[in-house]
Amino acid sequence: MNKILYSNYITRFLLGALLLLNLAGCKEDDAVYEPKLFLENETFSVANTSSKHTIVFLTNQPWQVASDADWVVLDQTSGEKGKISLTFNVLENDDDERTARITVTANGVTQQEIQVVQEAGNRDDIYVKAGASGEGYTWEEATSLENALAIAVSGNTIHIAEGVYTPTVTVTGGDASDAGDVTFEIGKYVRLKGGYPADATEGSEANHQQYTTTLSGGGVAYHVVTVSAPKAEGQKVVLEGLKITDGRAGAATTSAAINGTNFRRDYGGGVTIGNAVVDILDTEIVDNQSDKNVAGLYAFGGSVVTIKNSKVNNNISSGNAGGVWISESVAHIYDSEFRGNEGGTAAGVHGYPEATINMYNSVIADNKGRSYGAAFYIRANSKGLLVNCLIINNSSTSKNGGGGVMMYDNNEASIVNTTITGNTIAGPGGGVYRRAGVNKVSIYNSIISGNVQAEDGPDVDAYEADAPAPVVQRSVLGSAAYDASGQAIEGASFNAATMLNAEYVPVGENNPALEHGMTTDDLVRIGTSLTPAVESSLITADLLQNSRSGLSTMGALVAQ
Structure with missing residues (x-):
């Protein structure tokens, strides 16, 4: 401070x-x-x-x-x-x-x-091209991204053409002599929309898959993007169609103070969000670093973040949380992936403390940790909801446990229509692991099997011998299949090596994941009982939006 x-x-x-x-x-x-x-x-x-x-x-x-x-x-x-x-x-x-x-x-x-x-009431759109210096209110008179952010007022959409944009303006409350304090700061309730052609003209349409709009920290900026617009009723910031990359959060535990919120320089190399409401759509937060904690995205201070159709991949932290860290905030995540991130604790997705993370139709894969919780980790009175998620091939060299889902110190998690397999941990609980306090986990219509943990222990494990038993309904844990009352089904046996194909779809004869799963009516009932409730259209389809109608298949994916 x-x-x-x-x-x-x-x-x-x-x-x-x-x-x-x-x-x-x-x-x-x-x-x-x-x-x-x-x-x-x-x-x-x-x-x-x-x-x-x-x-x-x-x-x-x-x-x-x-x-x-x-x-x-x-x-x-x-x-x-x-x-x-x-x-x-x-x-x-x-x-x-x-x-x-x-x-x-x-x-x-x-x-x-x-x-x-x-602020002024001018809500005209603003147009940005790489190297431009016009007034910004048409494509022909496009301006720079720094100037667009300076002249923007709430309600503006800033349209950004293909190209690479590197920040040069010091963050509010920052140190102008510190090269790392440059950032693209968003202090108004605006939409940044990328993916337009480099030579865009009036009528040009965005296509982020064809035209890449890159916001780059140049390996210098502590945060490529800083969202500092404080929460206000009915207002939000939108990041759409962008690639946010090459940020590098620092090692020093210092902060820049903006609107009474302290933005730490050592958290959030790609994006940092403080006390704000933000939608992240069709955006990649990739290849960022941190010399301390969380290289990809850091949301804190009561923020509410919605992530859709986005990727948080290949971010590397020297400390904890490679991909995402949600702190005292809420994240709603849809149709997104978190792959190849590296860190100490919680290499993939991290919620701590008092965080809420609701994930739907998303993939957490190939993340590499060195401590607790390689993939999805919640701690200290946090809550997690996983629906139609695929958590695969995550690993940690630590003996602390938690390859797929880790819960530490009084948390709650609901796991629905989710497949957790192929995760490798040097400690216990390659699938789900619970430690410290009372951690409540409910597992519905899911597959948690084929994970590797110490001493060939169970895929779902707990540190405390007297930990409350998980709620399990019509799911596979290890080799056992369970019915609606949570009892092991006699004669039913699951083998992840032979009963999941290369795409993680249940296959084969006598496969309990095909025979004993929930019907769509069962799933609708479960969805309405959860907090937040899950829409029937979402819970009755699989990760790829394929219908589950007429099926009783466990896990994230169903055969078509």
Whole structure:
């Protein structure tokens, strides 16, 4: 944290604590004491859409609040002493940038001002080409990506032509003398859409598979993309049709402070997202590095990230989390892959602490770890949901366990229509491993078999001898198949080497994964019982959207 900001924070904290003591100690018959007033925020930068915000202040006197602009509407204008959270609404702006002042007064004597700056209402699209320097509002007058981000306001779409773009602008709160602090910073609720031809003209359509728009950190930037637009109701940032590569998170545990959020330089070589809502669509986050933790994507501070049709591949960390780290945030992941990432703990997908990761129709494969949890790892009161997922060929050299799914310290996971096989771990639980606290796992219509673990132990294992048994319904664990009540089916035996083909589809005669799986009615029932509930159209199809109708096949894939 910046030393000045840290000093200010400590000063405010101490003053606030003293004020609270003062308030607590005063009695009604005490003599009149000096009015005190402390603000948590003195400025607000807000979007051009209607939005709601909160002022927090401490005072030992009755207070009054007023605004000098009719587009800032206060929920309350006066009240009694204490710690106050006061809501105000900002109306939509269709014109130029504008500024308002909110005045807070303690007992009509002590005053402080809060400045509210609302961005302009111009929502015209912006157009970017490599090497361009125009005003940016047509393809013919395309501009640079740095300038597009500088002139953008919430609601803009920035269309980006094929080419390689490398950041040159220092991140907010960063150090201009530090070459690693350059980034493409997104501080507004905009859409970055790549995949247009290099010579795009009016009417050109995006095709990210044909035209590659590359955002490159040049092996220098701590984060290729930094999303700093703070969460606001109904607003989000969209990254679409991009290739984000060659970032390199640093080794030093330092941060750049943006809007009260500290963006660590040692996390998130490709993308870092702090306290933001972001959609990542048709995008590749690949070949990034970190000299410490999480090379690919780092989302933290209450972020909500949705990833669709994307790849997070071949990212390498010296420390933990090669591909993705979700921290105190939520990730919804669809039709995506996480392959070939490397790291210590959680080489593939990492949720810690208090993270929620919901994955659908996705693949976690070929990730290489050196500690806990090679593929999908959740820790410290986190939650995971895997539906129609394929978790294969992940490995770790560590004896700590968890080749496919690892749960550490009081977590919950539901595994539905998922195949976990071919994972190799030097410790226990090559398929699923649970350790520390109470880790609840429910397994439905899934195959967890053919994994390699220490001492030829079970594919689904737990560290504590008294760990609660997993909920298992119509699934295969190791060589055993289980019915709807969780009982082993007598005479049924599964062999992953012969009963899964090269594409991981169950095959062969007397295969319990073909005979004893759930019907679509069963799956709909399970889907409605989960949190979040799973749509019937999703749970009654397989990873490739093939219908399960008329089948009772376990695992991620069904034969067609």
